Amino acid sequence: MSRTHATSSGGRRRLDASVPIDYDVPVRQPRLESPTATRYAFAATIVAWVVGVVAAGSSLVAVAHPQWIERVGAALLLVVFSIGLTHRGGGHMRIWTVASSVLAVAAIATGVNLLVASAAAVSAILASVWAVVATRPARTAVGAVKEFAIALVVALSGTVAVAAWNAPVAYQRFNLVVLAASLTVAIAFVWNLGAGLHGLGKQNLAIISGVAMVLVVLLAYSSVVRTHGSESLVEGISNAVTWMRETVGGVPRPVEVFIGFPALIVGVSLRSKRRDGWWVLVFAVLGTGVLTTSLVSPGAYPSYIALSTAYSVVLGVLVGLVARFLLVRERGSRSSRVLMPTLRSEPGRIAPLK
Numbered sequence: 001m002s003r004t005h006a007t008s009s010g011g012r013r014r015l016d017a018s019v020p021i022d023y024d025v026p027v028r029q030p031r032l033e034s035p036t037a038t039r040y041a042f043a044a045t046i047v048a049w050v051v052g053v054v055a056a057g058s059s060l061v062a063v064a065h066p067q068w069i070e071r072v073g074a075a076l077l078l079v080v081f082s083i084g085l086t087h088r089g090g091g092h093m094r095i096w097t098v099a100s101s102v103l104a105v106a107a108i109a110t111g112v113n114l115l116v117a118s119a120a121a122v123s124a125i126l127a128s129v130w131a132v133v134a135t136r137p138a139r140t141a142v143g144a145v146k147e148f149a150i151a152l153v154v155a156l157s158g159t160v161a162v163a164a165w166n167a168p169v170a171y172q173r174f175n176l177v178v179l180a181a182s183l184t185v186a187i188a189f190v191w192n193l194g195a196g197l198h199g200l201g202k203q204n205l206a207i208i209s210g211v212a213m214v215l216v217v218l219l220a221y222s223s224v225v226r227t228h229g230s231e232s233l234v235e236g237i238s239n240a241v242t243w244m245r246e247t248v249g250g251v252p253r254p255v256e257v258f259i260g261f262p263a264l265i266v267g268v269s270l271r272s273k274r275r276d277g278w279w280v281l282v283f284a285v286l287g288t289g290v291l292t293t294s295l296v297s298p299g300a301y302p303s304y305i306a307l308s309t310a311y312s313v314v315l316g317v318l319v320g321l322v323a324r325f326l327l328v329r330e331r332g333s334r335s336s337r338v339l340m341p342t343l344r345s346e347p348g349r350i351a352p353l354k
Helices: 035-060 068-088 093-110 113-133 141-165 171-192 202-228 231-247 254-271 277-292 302-327 334-338
Strands: 004-006 013-015
Touching: 035 068, 035 141, 068 093, 068 113, 068 141, 093 113, 113 141, 113 171, 113 277, 141 254, 141 277, 141 302, 171 277, 254 277, 254 302
Parallel strands: none
Antiparallel strands: 004 013
16 A cells, blocks of 8 residues: 655655554464464463462452462463563463473472572563563553553562562562563563664664663662762661651652653654664663562562552653653654654554564
């Protein structure tokens, strides 16, 4: 189908923005040939996810229940996360699903600390990445917020799974491992889609560089404050955190507010126009990764984490919408007047991206 037409002013040809550009990545053949079998498989996955969330969520509520059901729910969620991410990336289902199932069963059957900690870490990694790649391109601000909400729900199910494993780990080390592994998996996923660095335009390269710079500044500043900060500065920050916790019940997390959540909103918006929007979404994994590990510590109060997450969501969405307005809006240049803004198409939410 032709995507150009002549303008009424002088025959200059424009791209027809009403016809989305064809998806530019080869997609594998359907795993199940029968549409009915596909629907049943999708329904079974959703049911397993819901059952896993309910069972694992019993670890967070004061309701009488068999204790073993918590880790069974977490194990079920681990397998569901593996199925969802593997299917979305067009990977080998027989390999990764079997591997995650073996890890889940071994962790439950043996109770060995290393296996339980590994199962919790893998659950957090898979959930944080799947939450991001399960999104769709968003052409409007409302659509971007909708995609953000979907990613948030998936990430929260990962939070519940990690809490249900109740793994004996050091929180800071566990968090760093999950974030590093999630970033690695997300980069490999995006690179596998063919969104190499060669396709980045100047604007998007500047966006990604800016996000990376903010990340480095936040991490470096927090490290310097902890190790070399003056006593008055450290005490001031501690007093501010204590005041917020006592006054409003929670403290927003900077990585989510300034990097992860805004990157998610900007990334899905850029994906509606250009494939390199995927690179912005790599940083969104930091937000979902921090969220999935927020309840790994047995001493974490669910109410405090819930309020902190709510504040992070509100502030992160506001920062993301402002960033979207500044970075994704149409420019008034001559080239933008000659060419209408193009739209990309992608496979459906439950279809593989490759």
